[in-house]
Amino acid sequence: MTKTWGFDTTAIHAGAEPDPATGARQVPIYQTTAYVFKDAAHAARLFGLQEVGYIYSRLTNPTVSALQSRIAAMEGGAGAVCCSSGHAAQILALFPLMGPGKNIVASTRLYGGTITQFSQTIKRFGWGVKFVDLDDLDALRTAIDDDTRAIFCESISNPGGYVTDIPEVARIADAAGLPLIVDNTLGTPYLCKPIEMGATLVVHSLTKYMTGNGTVTGGVVVDSGKFDWSASGKFPSLSEPEPAYHGLKFHETFGSLAFTFHGIAIGLRDLGMTMNPQAAHYTLMGIETLGLRMAKHVENARKVAEWLEGDARVASVTYAGLASSPWNATARRVYPKGTGALFTFSIKGGYEAAVKFVDNLKLFSHVANLGDARSLVIHSASTTHSQLTDAQKIAAGAGPDVVRLSIGIEDVGDIIADLDQALAEASR
Template identity: 65%
Template sequence: MANRTYGFDTLQVHAGSQPDPATGARQTPIYQNTAYVFRDADHAAALFNLQELGFIYSRLQNPTVAVLAERVATLEGGVGAVACASGHAAQIMALFPLMRPGLNFVASTRLYGGSVNQFNHAFRHFGWEVRFVDFEDMAAVAAAIDENTRAVFCEAIANPGGYVTDLAAASAVARQAGLPLVVDNTTATPYLCRPFEHGADLVVHSTTKYLCGHATSMGGMVVDSGTFDWTASGKFPALSEPCPSYHGLKFHETFGNLAFTFYGIAVTLRDLGMCQAPMNAFETLIGIETLSLRMDRHCANALKVASWLERHPAVSFVNYAGLPSSPWAERAKRYCPKGCSAIFTFGLKGGYDAGVKLVDSVELFSHLANLGDARSLIIHPASTTHRQLTPEQQAAANAGPEVIRLSIGIEDADDLIADLEQALAASAGAVAAE
């Protein structure tokens, strides 16, 4: 079996998790432990110099967390991955090795609102500038790149807009400029979309969503394709030049295409400290074992609910890339042929007030700010996740005042439709009565 290429369903159960070498335990044990005993002083010195591999301290590596990282790296087809505390932490981890004060990166306007906030405001404290561009205009993306640009960032299937990014086109622009393309694959998951096959160089995840799948545990992940040449341009000295905190070790020279992953563990996690908890990694590993089964149901349910909503008289539009009416339907067939995930938005003819009434009228849907749960979720972005954005930013993110976002779960689709039907009636009645 040594040379067999295993299928996705096999890898989601097995990758990274051979029987525990210490005990033979078949399920990955939770190593709820902070530090690891050295064999002797020489062993300790070699570990701290990165000359030998071994566990030192759970801020850097932990056996349970390492299994999760290897599993996600394998499912994405990357060479390595670094797990961290959340999707937001993953975005810092992806950019930290590339950026310095005064440098910039170019990002799609169609991003999760929390990412827009992080890029626009928090990253300014680091001196990192974000340049938002509509990725439907690749000439504008290219024009936004200058000599101080270090990355190009987008989401594969954007949250919340039901938008599919043309990853190959974005990759071509990044490649032309000698820059890595960073793709947030949270909404699609590696089961539905494989960004590395379309030219992405790094993938980031909030594993909190579909990978964990049951809304139990926060987590993030940065996956490296291993194909970007960090030494070619001289623009990425953290990876190509001597590292003063490791006796002048050069990461790319020493670790080849594993350089980004080693740097993530040995520098980014060591110094920024956003490590993932072992218990969270365990919960996420259990979730990933059923990823493909859940995603098939999520996608089928989403298509049924979206098709029903599209015919409802109170609904002005449905923005789901899986619908034949979507402007991104053809692109979706190329990038996510098995389905378009289960996050989408729709518009209410009754506007902001109808949106507020709707979220207060559902019974089965949960009104909360998350996505990718086994349960169906509903939110009114303009009054919650996207309320810090300007009206222009809300519109660009497809999160205007009339917009409702759904995250469709794995329940019976007919029950979800019945709940929306009664809530839409209640919402329309309440708005009419005012």
Template identity: 75%
Template sequence: MTAPNFAFDTLAVHAGAEPDTATGARQVPIYQSTAFVFKNADHAAKLFNLEEVGFIYSRLTNPTVQALAARIAALEGAAGGIACSSGHAAQIMALFPLMQPGCNIVASSRLYGGTVTQFTHTIRRFGWSATFVDTDDLAAVEAAIDENTRALFCETIANPGGYVTDLDAMAGIADRHGIPLIVDNTTATPWLCRPMEHGATLVVHSTTKYLTGNGTVTGGAVMDSGTFDWSASGKFPALSEPEPAYHGLTFASLGAMAFTFHSIAVGLRDLGMTMNPQGAHYTLMGIETLGLRMERHVANARKVAEWLENDPRVERVTYAGLPSSPYYERSRKITPKGAGALFTVTVKGGYDACVKLVDAMKLFSHVANLGDTRSLVIHPASTTHRQLEAEQQVAAGAAPNVVRLSIGIEDADDIISDLDQALSVAMS
């Protein structure tokens, strides 16, 4: 069920799913099967030649996983997309069809620490590289692009600082240089922002976070707008030139589904970053309540941030939903329903006070995750951003005197009470 005229909350429940034709099961079944039986030899040949769409082997496609990909695509307004094993896998899957040895991306300096590490070190083993810039400095973004740049990469709401990116401006720069804009929409979710409506070509998610929402499974997704002309510049030969493994098929000839089919037929085939069907099932169930949860997440975050901003034990709160934030007006444009539920707090007393605060929490869980129904806390400088140099930590909004809060859906007064008692311990 993919009717595009349905509202968000209806799509969150129904998109990508129909009653099972074999049993009538209303919930999407967990198709826990490695392989799928062909009708006959001709059917098998057509599937392997990409002449017909269907299921072959679960490393490529699986009915449960495909239902999840279709649901996220509907929520993002995408032409198509894939689900994969993690958010980090999604980033590699997004770059894989675009890059060759010697190519680079221009990325925001305000990214999740693991992403900065992946782009600084790991992708170099493929012969790729990344240049990090402050995306608030649009001139610097444009200046960093060269003839080997193949994409711009940013987050809608940056992790950990909660800063909001000017997606329209970034898309404009990408368009001028004939390259795609890739947006990590994990912390915003399509309930707060649909980056493709602001000009993004590709959207990636760690489905582990808000989309699943219950801290049970890891997963990722790559969604494609279907609007980019992969043949226009000659920069993307994987998509615009004949593919030897498929008898000279040019993926760009498949139109709006070019990137998606390449990601399945080449990316998942050879990289194997496959999501398991049980994980997809958990995420499908989580998405059913995404709108309800996000409404509470945002309302709680706003109330907690306002309280923290007025607390004398706190130096600064980075929540973009506060009128004092330099991102307040941008947030009203990019994420009009609210500024999300992730932000940082600069605690008076520095590093030691942050550590004491984290250890004193009772309701908050100290975990390396975000987007759970539970409120979560972490000290990025000693954990998620620990591998970064001091300058990178500061640039990413993860200085030593900062803690990151992911506000859950508990009663807001209980969340504030826990912060109050923990701040008292931190100041003692």
């Protein structure tokens, strides 16, 4: 039935049936570690993946399951696996695909923490990465080799708000027989449906717009259910016998849900990056108003970006929704509802002016987060992207004179007034 629902109806109702025991309309917080088995045979079937049910909350929990179902419905996926953070979701997405000596090809325009995770941390697993400017599709094709196991990008990038031409990148991934993983944190399924454009997997930091109130951390991997994991022999974790389950083959056994079942039965079992039920509850409540919030976020962001672009104290604005943006044509084609509410701008006066501007804002909160209902600000070069080299910072859109804004849903006149007074102080 959810296939015929509109976006806002799906955001409120998908995955949320009245509680059968009490009739509670909102999804309860099932604050429990374990679940009583009917008998020994029932327990054996659950542990052997012969029956779907609840065993232990590191693996599955009814509150988290409701959230997984809702997000899968909103993204148009076959299934989803929630976890403890967006960073955890990225590792959970890569885990079944990778092995020592294998690599991913990733966009140069990524969140600084993701660049660090890919360029530094995953090396400890023996995995590699090749960073490519995805505006250069020929460079993307050239970067793919026999050891490449996935292509990774953000729909709308953090911090610059640049947009990815997902259909074009998906065509290259499909031709190479590789899954395309899209981080849709800034787009959300309201602005962007990567699976409809050819993506295999979608990841989110649920900490941001999906929850929308800055209260919890969480992540999710959404499985399109459309990739043939057995076609090439490159993904043995999904296509070959799994020793821990007596030779069960995930793709052969679970079909379109192979990746989802692997993410729970292997990923959460062994990596333990579990989402807690209270976080899932807050996220479910946040998602109910996602469509309303995103429309307001985008409306405010467009007005603020246009105002900044016309201000003499500003050197440049990156917002892809501006007619002057080199990404505007892609934005109008791929993201017709808007290009989100996160973008950067450069202040005349360089690093000193940028820092002074941030220190003089009153309405904006200076925090290491984005996607809140409140307007947020940060100087990326000295914080979120500080681990990167100067060249990496510039490539990621986080130069020394650049400030990142996450535009909230306050009255836009108040947002602009605060920016105006802070720019005045920074320009003195």
